Amino acid sequence: MTIAPSGFSVPSIDITPYVADGTPEQKAEVARAIDEACRTVGFMQILGHGIPDATIAGLTEAMDAFFALDLETKKTYKTPPKINRGYSPPKSESLSLSLGVESANRMNDFFEAFNVGAAKSDYPGVDLPDDDYAENVWPEVADFREKVDAYFREAKRVAETMTVIFADALGLPADFYDAYTGHSLDVLRMNNYALPRGTNIRLDGDLIGMGEHTDYGIVTVLWADQVKGLQVLGTDGSWNDVSPADDALLINLGDVTGRWTNDRWMSTLHRVKPPIVDGTIERRRSAAYFHDGDIDALISTMPHLVDAEHPNRYPEPITVGDHIRAKLAGSRAGKKNDAAGAEKERVLSARG
Template identity: 30%
Template sequence: MTARIPTLDIQRFDTDREAFVAELGAAYREWGFAGIRNHGIPQAQIDRAYDVFQRFFALPEETKRKYHVPGSGGARGYTPFGIETAKGATHFDLKEFWHVGREIPRDSKYAEVMPPNLWPEEIPEFKEVAYGLFTTLDQLGSRVLGALALHIGLPQEWFADKTNFGNSILRPIHYPPITAPDVPNVRAGAHEDINFITLLVGASAAGLEVLSRKGEWVPFTAEEDTIVVNIGDMLQRLSNHVYPSTTHRVVNPPGDQARKPRYSTPYFLHPNPDFLIKTLPQCISADNPDRYPEPITGHEYLMERLREIKLV
């Protein structure tokens, strides 16, 4: 019997805090992944967002490419099919995507590394719907980080002023139908995420698989009312691997299922660009010595990783 990745009710953070924090922490220590239900995000909001994103991806290729900014690492706007490649992979991923970033004042000290958003004029409601989902997931992510902070002996609000200007990204993704037989590419090659945590809302089809500690690929298709939340490399580094960033992938479905498109929308929650990722003393022990004696800022780490996945 294959082990199952836990799904937890986040309402217990308010009603049964100590037990919830213990269970959530244990799930992340083991898997780096968990499902979060009763998250309070209305299904109607999620459905409307997917409708808007699907309408964008259905636009003609030349229309979408108006919003591609070469040399930007895909930081904002559209990234066409066939660019992003998992670290160490030979073949590019079978996907196209859009990036929505945090709206900040243009005189902010972060403005140089956090460009303004682009919005497709062909879909007037795109901005309101996409940024509404960005904000909602940002708030939910802060609650999850609060529980993770408590689990390792930090104050609940420890992450608040480290992520309030985080260079976070909402990424609507379209995986087109696979029509050619025996393609060597997969929809998303095996990888780890870069950021603190990722929140995946409403993936429209199966395909996500998580690599267990035993080396088995475990499918994780969440129920409709569940958001998948996983640890990224920045939090793994900050926590000295107490919270592991687990390898995962999106595989191509078998048979006729491959000829259907797949849509998903992850939210990558990042720290502020100048946040120094320096190993937490709470996560260093005789059994777990500091793996990262040299600290690095969030922005430096992000750029290092974007080069590895061929986005810059």
């Protein structure tokens, strides 16, 4: 468990009973712990996820090989903002705009990323939009596709395991999520926080690695280096450093889950402020697997989580696709998301 000076903590939960066919009693204990974490923090660390060390090592090797390429070569894999695939150079995005909040300098998030995701060809026979389910762009880096695909499959399994636990924790039918994830719009975003060779930038205390934001979909499975930088907003308005324990993955909830649960479970604000050491950014890597749901899935607040004490905060249903497009238009195309509500207010409050 990570505990900050403010008392903020990210609980560690062993999900082995759901991975290795535990007893009903063991699963119930895990589900109770997940519910507590989702209600109070919105972030957790999971152990017992079952991803082999060799698969994670392969992912980091592939990331290192790609990000070591020169910037001009990496830019040849850049795609238009509406295509959430390929390469994103430093200072080409602003995550805070996905919540309708202006940054001091637009498109100033100082990270680079490479995205792969579920493509139309992965769901044969389903009529899906080409832009949202675009085919992947694969760099000419030895074994990159094989190593990334191997991790993608494992992260997908973990995300789907988490939804099984979520169903138990929320008192839902075991197959509840199946109707919303048959052609889930899943994306793996590999991030690198470092100053590329030849970059000319003034380093100061306001340098943003990745602006404050909430994730968009159902659940995020995050592998990250044990390097400071990731910060999570506590309920008291404080920003708190979070670093994964040995062999742990970080799990956080997205907006879709917040909407579904009427904010009983929190889509928690987070950001990245990589530390500056000897005048440069200390390198930090992460890989976030976003399990977002079907693009045409209509998300309505769960009726059993609405009552006189908890009125419906999201009375208008929205499709996963419409929600994600509005968020991506902010982060990747620089268009402020005016549909953001409660999350925007939390950002402004945290900024003081």
